[in-house]
Amino acid sequence: MNLKKWFVATLAIMMVVSLLAACGGKSGDGAQDSAGNTNSETSGDTTGDTSAAPGGETGELKGNLVIWTFFDQVNEMAKKFEEKHPGVKVEVKMFPGDQYQTKLLTALQSGRDVPDIFDLERAYIGKFIDSPFVADLSAMGADELVQNYIPYVKELGVSADGKVRAISDHSSPGGFWYIRENAKKYLGTDDPDEISAMVDSWDKIIELGQKVYAESGGKVHLIANAGDVFDMAAYNVEPWVKDGKLNIDPKWQEYYEVQKEIRNNNVDAKLPFMSAGWGNALNDGSVVLVSMPAWAGFMVDNKDDKAVGKYGVAKTPLGFYVGGTYRAIYEKSENKELAYEFIKYIASPEWQEYNLNKTGNMPGNAEVYEKNLDTFKSPMFGDQNILKPYYEMVKAMPGLKADKYGEDILSKWRKVAGEGITNNTPYEDVVAAFKKEVKNAFPELQID
Template sequence: MKKSKWFSMMLALVMVLTIAAGCGNNSGSNTGNEPSPAGNDPAQTDTPAGEPKALEGKLVVWTFFDQVKEMGLKFEEKNPGVEVEVNIFPGDQYQTKLLSAMQSGDNVPDVFDLERGYIGKFIDANFIADLSAMGIEDLLKDYIPYVRELGRAADGTIRAVSDHSSPGAFWYLRENAKKYLGTDDPEKIGEMVNSWDKIIELGKKVNADSGGKVFLMQNAGDLFDIGAYNTEPWVKEGKLNIDPKWKTYYETQQQIRANNVDAKLGFMSAGWGNALNDGTAILSAMPAWATFMIDNKDDKAVGKFGMAKSPEGFYTGGTYRGIYEKSPNKELAYEFIKYIASPEWQEYNLGKTGNMPGSGKVYQDNMDTFKVNLLGDQNPMKVYYELVNAMPGIAPDKYGEEVLSKWRKVAGQGITNNTSYDDVVADFKKEVKNAFPDIQVD
């Protein structure tokens, strides 16, 4: 009986040890028959249960934008097992080089940048990976609508993502605004210029009061930027489509020019920068990223500027990132795209560069606290957030930006020569027909 009892106890012990060994950590030098150094608690292992495996590998990123280097460094910092090689090419060569590489399949990057001006030429190509199929839609639910939709292809899938929104508003020198507008308060000025009719009447007064030396706006051409993304697409079902709003914009531009409301200075020209800094144009329609045009040597411009809402929201530029469909590193590349779409990166970028985010959540989380030293105590994100959320989300196409450039050219000449709207439209249609024979022009 004693022997039988002893045998039963030993058998039970062996079974317990066998079960325990099967539940242990078999990684590293452990064979499964030895107890794990970390015991049976998965939270003590290198890759805790439920957490993603540490990222490893190398990504090659092509861009025309030097800040992507810092983006790569921050991604490496977060993922020590990853190397990000960023290749920067001159902007005037980049588009051609990228298209050539994609078509040949030789020396192709894993991730590549696309600028707003030509994203429509690439977005439907079969060499751009479908990010929707990889799960990106959920990450973009709180995105500013137009930022999200600018990365959407004709088939309804997201193919590229931006980390910023590039919104614009009216910037002004506070001292100058007080002198000619009677106030430097952003909300009051926003109310004074919340319609184009108000802007024209106010512009007349400013020019008259200054003896013709000061203008309310930089350029009537600002309406090209404001109207560009608040109107219907230029091409619908293969046909040229001229949104009726363009007639209103054009006639407004004519009134601005005829009444000396604008200083006739082209965006980013030397004269434009001078007028921004010396106040000879009170309001400058300026994107958030263009503050480098303000002369802030020795902090002399700190607190000197204000920012007011324009009658409609607008944005200028934008950089999007996509993944090469045949990249052997698609999963890692997608993690990089997820990172730039995350509040983590966009909040860092906001603090470092002042670039307005693509994420609505980052706007909401920072609009009461974020400051730009040029604007003093003003909260610029409140102004931008209201403007960007009112703008329509429209997917790009291969014609949009080039057709818009034809309109800028013809309508711009029309404003200078005081040409009728109907004559401008007739000339515009000729330009489009010659440049794009595949577009049906009535």
Template sequence: MKTTTKKWLTTATSVVLAAGLLAGCGTSNNNNTTNTGDTNAGGNNATTNTGTNNGGTQALSGKLVIWTFFDQVKDMAEQFHAKNPGVTVDVKMFPGDQYQTKLLTALQSGKDVPDIFDLERGYIGKFIDSQFLTDLSAKGGDDLVKDYIPYVQALGRSTDGKLKAISDHSSPGGFWYQKDIAKKYLGTDDPDKISDMVSSWDKIIELGKKVAADSGGKEHLIQNAGDLFDIEAYNTQPWVKDGKLTIDPKWQTVYENQLKIRANNVDAKLPFMSAGWGNALNDGSVVLTSMPAWAGFMIDNKDNKANGKFGVAKTPEGFYVGGTYRGIYSKSPNQDLAYEFIKYIAGTEWQQHNLEKTGNMPGNGAVYEANLDTYKSPFFGEQNILKPYYESVKAMPAIQPDKYGEDILSKWRKAAGDGIANNSSYDDVVAAFKKEVKNTFPEVSVD
């Protein structure tokens, strides 16, 4: 999972009023195994037999082992087994904070390696160019993602453009708001009108000034100036190019906007995922909260009291938080069967099921388009919430991951966050940031 996503989970006990499935980036701290089907069926040698299964495709048999940190893979395995009863899917789930190390150890030793393994957005760049991942492009994988959201398919590609991993979902974000609070301070609860009102940071700053003035300083437009980090993080150029640290000039504009937000009382100054942050989301003391679509677990919905209470508007630029990808171990003896599983999760049938069951936004654009005018979510009443998410994420740049991106982004987040708190100049923030990058990554050239 993405680094910030992990923070949601590790601090959630202090702010979650109603626990639920973390659809899209969920994890479990259970170290368990889930088997679907006869555990003796096919052993670990998969075969493809002639004939048809209940899905009308070539019957499959054999066994697959999948490693994950993500609880929802169990349902994925069950759905695949239902269509392919001759296939046993053994899902082994490990705590998220241990998973990456355990997986890397297994891959390096070559012992007890799964056929398929999950990679989280926060560290996929460290694996994507490795020898451990099967080239899915060579198997026809590019066709599987031809209708995908551009950024989602790009994150599964190595630096040479080969498809190495596929996600079954996207993790779009938007501004969530309580409708009655929006009406009081913004004059409307219409998501399209609010989206236009906050379509730029300049508009947000001016609107935030008004909200603060009208409320006597008791209400704030957004939670924290740091919200800009997540919203702009993947709308900027990669941090390292040809071995050299590159700071996109856009970060200066972002930082200067953050200083203006803080200076003009636009934000509530609530640290990300703090108890106050969660309380503000639920009591409406902040008008807009930037939230990923999968984060409904943060809403207090005891006795369905939050149903129909919220709306979602677009942010100035599209953003996403997290993402889970699946790749095939390059030395797996079950390559063909594993690819059939990857093919299934990339398809519309599974992603439609996933959307309906969990509200997990699809990675496949065809599923978005099929549901734009019909899909509803209890929190958001009659709003067609796929529309703002789809319009935002489909326009995001398709940037391939690398081994530096997430770690360097976290260092920028820290340096800029300190700078906002201390009202530091942009030059001072850059100097502190460069020092951290140079100390951590001596192989990267830093001017």
């Protein structure tokens, strides 16, 4: 591949991601860092140890690593890795999320000051995963590291040729969060299993939403936005591009009609994701079920511990995730073996269980989910075993590879379809407008 062409093409279509970078720019999936998440079991796993390590003859790791990231939690990873391997020094360089891609692309293209390891966010990993700058981790044994991973977490780090080239340590799942007292008032229960059953289909959501709106005198809505369906549908459909041709999964028509029904029947509060009103609704109860990624606990007002035990989490009709940060090794790094030891560590149950208990980050490794299903607690959710609803959803989601088109085309669909929902536009007209947008952005694609 011509590196200059790859660089120019990637830079031209690069999407600036700031608010959602690093799964919201926060260092945890739970209510807060070091929030007192409790688990009656502790990990004794030593995965990541090596008996033949770079820099030492007796298995002791030695050397220096440089990691580039936009995610503050990498400092904690580096600290724990250094504690485990005192002979290693890890330098973490942090960059603002809206500058990171440009800095990384410039370094890769120039070949100067390139880090040994660099982070890639879900929103743009597809633009890097097949590039010649990203090392083949499968050749270093990574297939074994991810053999027990959640399928979609594994596949997002796999290139088109089937090689593992990037690995994440978390799964970033989402669910319906609710204030328990609010749920009792409008749904008649705060039990997560009962609520999950009440909203396990779009028809049930629409019917229940009409009931909540009527009984509250129009002051309370069941969900925040019809656009939540985009998140739930996005990674449960076919890829947007197949064999160089735009592919619109027929399911999108079903989801679009559902979204219009939600909007037309006052089921949603019309609050965009991450808007001020959306955040307020999560705290004031004006929305009963808020579609939330597990890492977004920082949105909850927990001053004086007033959120402790206040919330529950239920399953959504389709499992979904938001964000996700992956780690890759620079192909020309002089420290590839040592860098791989770091990748092994963050992929291990040892790190992921520590991370779960420290921050509430939902793991990428299914073994960590299963081991902690009955023991993990997060203060904000009281006695609920919150791993259960998340795990049931994530393990059912398809494993789909990232590509350079997917996230940008999805963004265009959100825009055009979102306008269509607001204006009650027929699906056929939305598709026609969408195709024009895609054609303008990606003239190389075949569009019928």
